[in-house]
Amino acid sequence: MKPIFSLAVFLILATALHGQSILAGRVLTGKTEPAVGANLYIKGTFDGTSTDADGQFHLPYLPGDSLTLVVSYIGFQQLEKQIPTGQDSLWLEFRLKPQASELQQVVISAGAFEASDEKKAVLLKPIDIVTTAGSNGNIVAALNTLPGTQSNAEDGRIFVRGGDAHETQTFIDGLRVPNPYSSNVPDLPVRGRFSPFLFKGTSFSTGGYSAAYGDALSSALVLQTKDLPEASVTSLSMMTIGAGVSHTERWENSALSAGVDYTNLGPYTRLVPQNIDWEDPVTAQGAQVGFRQKLNNGALLKAQANAQWSGFSMRYPLPDNPTEQSLLRLQNDNYYGSATYHQLINEVWQLDAGLAAGYDSERIDQHFLVDRSNAMVQGRAVAIRYFENDWALKLGTEWIHSGFDEHYQDTESDIQSAFQEDYISAFAETEGYLGEKVALRAGLRAERYNLLDANRVSPRLSLACKAGQGGQFALAYGHFYQAPQQDWLRFTQNLSPERADHYLVNYQYRKGGRTIRAELYHKEYRNLVQFPAGTPWLAENSGEGYARGLDLFYRDRVSIPNGDFWVSYSYLDTERQYEDFPVAATPDFAAKHNLSVVYKHWVQELQTSLGVTYTLGSPRPYDDPNTPRFNDRRTPTFQDLSLNLSYLTELFGHFTIVHASVSNVLGFEQSFGERFGNQPDANGRFTSTAIRPPAPRFFFVGVFVSIGEGSTFSN
Amino acid sequence: MRALMFLFCTALSISTFAQSDRYAGAMEKAVGELQAAEQTRDFSTPANTFERITAAAPEGEWLPAYYQSYCHIMQAVGAMQQGKPDQITAFLEKAQGALDKAKEISPENPEILALQGYIYTGHIWADPMGNGPMYSPQSVAAYQTAIEAGPDHPRAYHLMGMHLFYMPAMYGGGPERAMPYLEKAAERFESYEPASPMHPAWGGYFNKQLLEQAAAKLEKE
Numbered sequence: 001m002k003p004i005f006s007l008a009v010f011l012i013l014a015t016a017l018h019g020q021s022i023l024a025g026r027v028l029t030g031k032t033e034p035a036v037g038a039n040l041y042i043k044g045t046f047d048g049t050s051t052d053a054d055g056q057f058h059l060p061y062l063p064g065d066s067l068t069l070v071v072s073y074i075g076f077q078q079l080e081k082q083i084p085t086g087q088d089s090l091w092l093e094f095r096l097k098p099q100a101s102e103l104q105q106v107v108i109s110a111g112a113f114e115a116s117d118e119k120k121a122v123l124l125k126p127i128d129i130v131t132t133a134g135s136n137g138n139i140v141a142a143l144n145t146l147p148g149t150q151s152n153a154e155d156g157r158i159f160v161r162g163g164d165a166h167e168t169q170t171f172i173d174g175l176r177v178p179n180p181y182s183s184n185v186p187d188l189p190v191r192g193r194f195s196p197f198l199f200k201g202t203s204f205s206t207g208g209y210s211a212a213y214g215d216a217l218s219s220a221l222v223l224q225t226k227d228l229p230e231a232s233v234t235s236l237s238m239m240t241i242g243a244g245v246s247h248t249e250r251w252e253n254s255a256l257s258a259g260v261d262y263t264n265l266g267p268y269t270r271l272v273p274q275n276i277d278w279e280d281p282v283t284a285q286g287a288q289v290g291f292r293q294k295l296n297n298g299a300l301l302k303a304q305a306n307a308q309w310s311g312f313s314m315r316y317p318l319p320d321n322p323t324e325q326s327l328l329r330l331q332n333d334n335y336y337g338s339a340t341y342h343q344l345i346n347e348v349w350q351l352d353a354g355l356a357a358g359y360d361s362e363r364i365d366q367h368f369l370v371d372r373s374n375a376m377v378q379g380r381a382v383a384i385r386y387f388e389n390d391w392a393l394k395l396g397t398e399w400i401h402s403g404f405d406e407h408y409q410d411t412e413s414d415i416q417s418a419f420q421e422d423y424i425s426a427f428a429e430t431e432g433y434l435g436e437k438v439a440l441r442a443g444l445r446a447e448r449y450n451l452l453d454a455n456r457v458s459p460r461l462s463l464a465c466k467a468g469q470g471g472q473f474a475l476a477y478g479h480f481y482q483a484p485q486q487d488w489l490r491f492t493q494n495l496s497p498e499r500a501d502h503y504l505v506n507y508q509y510r511k512g513g514r515t516i517r518a519e520l521y522h523k524e525y526r527n528l529v530q531f532p533a534g535t536p537w538l539a540e541n542s543g544e545g546y547a548r549g550l551d552l553f554y555r556d557r558v559s560i561p562n563g564d565f566w567v568s569y570s571y572l573d574t575e576r577q578y579e580d581f582p583v584a585a586t587p588d589f590a591a592k593h594n595l596s597v598v599y600k601h602w603v604q605e606l607q608t609s610l611g612v613t614y615t616l617g618s619p620r621p622y623d624d625p626n627t628p629r630f631n632d633r634r635t636p637t638f639q640d641l642s643l644n645l646s647y648l649t650e651l652f653g654h655f656t657i658v659h660a661s662v663s664n665v666l667g668f669e670q671s672f673g674e675r676f677g678n679q680p681d682a683n684g685r686f687t688s689t690a691i692r693p694p695a696p697r698f699f700f701v702g703v704f705v706s707i708g709e710g711s712t713f714s715n
Numbered sequence: 716m717r718a719l720m721f722l723f724c725t726a727l728s729i730s731t732f733a734q735s736d737r738y739a740g741a742m743e744k745a746v747g748e749l750q751a752a753e754q755t756r757d758f759s760t761p762a763n764t765f766e767r768i769t770a771a772a773p774e775g776e777w778l779p780a781y782y783q784s785y786c787h788i789m790q791a792v793g794a795m796q797q798g799k800p801d802q803i804t805a806f807l808e809k810a811q812g813a814l815d816k817a818k819e820i821s822p823e824n825p826e827i828l829a830l831q832g833y834i835y836t837g838h839i840w841a842d843p844m845g846n847g848p849m850y851s852p853q854s855v856a857a858y859q860t861a862i863e864a865g866p867d868h869p870r871a872y873h874l875m876g877m878h879l880f881y882m883p884a885m886y887g888g889g890p891e892r893a894m895p896y897l898e899k900a901a902e903r904f905e906s907y908e909p910a911s912p913m914h915p916a917w918g919g920y921f922n923k924q925l926l927e928q929a930a931a932k933l934e935k936e
Binding site for chain 1: 737763844845848884
């Protein structure tokens with residue numbers, strides 16, 4: 001027994017006495033910055049050490065056959081290093097690379113503004129849209145504070161980079177929305193139809209957008225609805241202009257929501273001075289239902305439907321002689337429903353499919369009567385294949401059928417026009433990384449315009465390249481087609497799609513809560529609809545134009561404690577010859593300079609968020625038919641300063657927001673040119689009336705109560 | 716020959732004994748470092764030590780990954796107190812990675828489920844206005860799951876109480892709503908026996924402090 005015991009002791013001692021070796025060295029982040037408290041350890045053992053304040057370390061170890069040293073540090077990529085055997089001491093120096101987290105990764109950025117809760121590398125969060133002063137819950141108004149847009153307050157729609165409002169298409173969960181704006185008459189601003197609370201993500205592209213979207217010359221606004229809501233909740237809203245109630249019920253794997261709202265501007269317009277002579281101010285009723293179901297295979301089914309009925313009557317300038325007014329009545333019914341299906345089939349394939357239908361009818365009654373209706377059905381399917389090397393391939397197809405019907409009647413004429421349109425498209429797009437520094441997205445889109453009997457293929461390309469820590473350059477290029485507006489198609493279908501080519505160069509730099517972004521663009525229009533013969537019945541695709549400019553954006557969330565602001569500036573140089581333009585000219589919706597400053601401040605002690613939005617638009621041209629030159633008149637400079645305040649509190653134990661806002665606080669004189677009659681009077685002159693906002697100021701007070709768990713609101 | 720066999724067996728048992736002994740030793744040392752860090756509030760040393768142990772832990776041991784995650788959450792707390800929102804997120808992401816490992820080893824563990832809620836709560840510190848609406852219901856749900864999985868464990872009650880205590884009243888928080896959870900946690904901190912000296916035992920002291928603060932606030936009102 002004895003000898004064996006001594007042998008064991010000897011074995012143990014031998015291991016212990018065997019000369020210990022020393023690993024020493026330094027861990028750096030970047031070139032000279034020491035990594036303090038980095039973790040170093042020998043793989044498979046518990047032996048290790050941490051670096052000191054100079055990034056230095058000493059690690060005694062027992063040399064074995066093959067040892068691997070692991071270096072780990074928060075925010076940096078983990079390193080492993082093979083230690084050569086048979087050396088007593090080693091000096092090692094490690095330079096760590098930052099973790100390829102979303103924030104530092106190179107991303108496709110040209111033309112795109114994204115707001116998302118899920119992704120980190122975005123410039124905005126959905127809450128930023130809701131809290132922008134002057135927007136009053138209107139997504140479109142908030143987006144109009146971003147660069148590349150125009151502050152055309154008399155219109156309300158989105159005008160992107162010298163493009164007409166119809167050149168922006170809106171998509172919800174990939175499906176096109178035919179009537180994204182509320183119905184109105186010219187010179188009265190419209191609103192977006194959809195509540196910002198419906199969406200978890202917004203991607204607003206001002207050019208060079210993905211091949212997944214089409215039939216839009218200038219811009220794609222892509223909205224993503226929320227998945228399963230977090231909890232059951234009932235929401236009540238009481239506003240100076242109406243009220244609403246909605247409820248969301250959440251079960252384990254499904255949720256159902258339903259709501260109704262009522263708007264009536266009557267009491268408000270009687271209290272606050274108006275520029276408009278209302279007979280029956282705007283009233284609207286809305287109803288929404290939504291359904292979410294998580295299926296056993298992990299797929300998510302989403303369905304929603306909205307209905308909106310609105311109308312008003314007011315005294316409105318007569319088309320022939322705008323200095324005289326007569327009663328105008330407008331009634332609009334709008335229905336939209338969609339269902340989408342999202343499934344990760346396996347680790348490499350994803351499927352997204354959707355169906356939507358919509359119907360919109362509008363009746364305008366003055367000395368004439370217009371009955372207009374739009375019906376739409378569409379289907380879309382997209383399959384995505386993910387590859388191991390971070391590349392993805394998207395394949396998709398969609399079909400949109402729409403029908404247009406219009407009946408115009410006055411004392412002299414009775415015109416009926418109708419047409420059916422089929423738009424079919426397919427696209428393939430690949431996106432991924434070429435090494436660590438370059439991201440690429442390349443796609444091809446094929447489109448069939450059945451009514452126009454035209455086929456088009458458009459390439460889309462977007463490239464981003466990392467330039468130092470936090471900086472990146474990006475490029476985008478693409479061809480974009482769009483069917484002529486229904487306003488012209490109802491006269492003649494002997495037309496072809498309009499075309500725009502986009503060229504974008506972008507630089508973006510972000511560091512710790514600050515982002516600066518500059519984008520240069522050039523857009524070339526061709527085949528625009530034009531009426532050289534003076535009448536839309538003889539329209540042809542001979543129009544052309546260009547838009548070029550510079551967009552600047554600066555966002556800062558850190559310089560002012562509890563404050564957050566962004567500044568957008570857009571310079572635009574554009575001319576086009578289209579529609580009834582006798583010569584190439586800057587259109588009346590295009591201002592050379594646009595500036596927006598959005599500031600938000602959170603006052604912790606008062607639980608209040610304050611917001612200020614300042615908007616400036618340089619003079620825009622408009623045409624006076626009494627002068628020989630086209631578009632030679634200029635509107636005054638447009639300025640607006642809006643304020644809002646949200647006070648977060650409790651009402652009978654329920655989360656409550658009291659929201660108040662006012663537009664044009666400083667009382668800037670706002671005017672948008674003149675509206676001229678379409679016939680000269682007895683003296684051969686065209687009479688006119690000034691275009692002004694509906695009221696010098698807009699006040700809004702609302703109380704929103706959320707009954708349920710947490711601080712969410714029901715849709 | 717017999718002697719050789721014996722020697723071989725001994726050596727084998729020594730080496731297996733040594734392996735598990737080394738693990739126990741490393742854990743003991745690390746838990747000691749953690750206890751020290753609870754005083755100094757610098758959790759970088761135990762965070763690194765637990766990370767090493769997690770990487771080489773014997774199969775089925777969830778404690779190292781659990782403690783690693785806990786240390787990173789404490790580092791996130793430190794980052795919050797220093798007003799560094801970017802670091803909060805980085806620490807919490809690392810905490811989540813470690814906790815995912817622990818979950819894989821021990822899926823229905825009430826201590827691990829409670830820590831998951833703590834990570835969600837942590838994300839709210841980084842951006843209360845932006846992250847609150849999304850993470851607050853998630854953390855409340857995680858604490859509830861943890862309570863269901865282990866109703867006699869104190870920490871899920873404690874964390875739920877803490878979450879509610881710091882949440883403004885209008886969002887459904889406040890001392891009044893936190894109180895019942897803090898009280899239940901206090902009872903359980905008294906009665907609950909950890910399975911071993913290595914098992915989680917933190918939270919009792921802070922719970923007592925919160926309970927006092929909540930009582931004081933309620934008295935004022």
